[in-house]
Amino acid sequence: MVLSEKPGNGGARPGGRTARVRTSVLEAAGDALAERGMDGLDLADVARRAGVGRTTVYRRWGSVPALVADLLQDMAEQSQPRAETGSLIEDLTANAHLVRETLAHPRQGPLFKAIIAAATCDERTARALHRFYEVRVREWAPCVERAVERDELPEGTDAHEVVRAVSAPLYYRLLASGGALDEETAERSARAAVAAARAGVYVR
Template sequence: MDGDADPGTVRPGGRTARVRAAVLRATGDTLAEQGFAHLDLADIARRAEVGKTTVYRRWGTVTGLVADLLTDMAEQSLPRTETGSLLGDLTANARLVRRTLTDPRQGALFKAVIAAATCDPRTAEALHRFYELRIQEWAPCVQQAIDRGEVPEGTDPHEVIRAVSAPLYYRLLTSGIPLDEAAADRAAEAAVAAARAGAYA
């Protein structure tokens, strides 16, 4: 640990950014390995090799840590893909969701956060914010499809994006069936077909 100022008082990219990155990495690792119930601020500080008082002062609670982790994940998520067709764009979206959910660390992390969100309001709020940011990132693909005449005027872009990932999350959380690329492609195709038929208008 160097002798710089406390987190929040130095430029981004300095000690503040390094401490945040280390703490969030330790939080994500613990969530993925052991679940929400095993998150402990003192243990996270130890794993991140930062002072316990720094973690308590900056994040305060386990839910504060999880909220910041989700914010960071939303900020780090890949930008949308623009292929020139709604099917191409939504297929890219579905495959990105599928890769995230099948990643050994990320998939376990999302399962833990979703489980925690069912009984912890602050975690639920952070999870909702995460998904709202991701939906906002991809919604312009649908608006472009409306502008091109691929889907009807008045189609709700947010609902179309939700429709792509919904079957993938359902399969992950309820079925135990492997989440393969064919499932991602089907989710995109179904969302496009429904949007063209006016289901989201």
């Protein structure tokens, strides 16, 4: 899947002071999460890092879960758009490389680890994380839908499940096995998802 998941050029941020403050605060929050994890995320510290008044941060976000939810929304909106090459394997390989690059990134990898860990015990963070991935999966699902239209995949293939299958092995390595997050692993994840989809595994 999407994310980037790391910030990209998927959408243009609106201008104005309010938007600049939000951008600065969310960047500071992401830095703090990557460095210290969820337990070390403090609104006053985020305000200091962002160079804004703490009352601004408390008034607009009010709590750490609310700030993290906004951070995830912004990341989903700014993530890089899907590739559409006319080839399912090339599209999903591009997706896998994007996910791998994000999870292996020295800032984004720890950031995602912190958010995922927090989501296991905080319902608001969990909902925000689920929304983030829903946005990214929807962004890439048309690549699979086009493949069905081209008769590359069986009719009734669940496009969302195919996209999820691409990134699942990469997240497993990040969170569980500690295996290498290299380009070969990303390409193998894409090939495995495509092979399973062609075999009808994801037909509803």
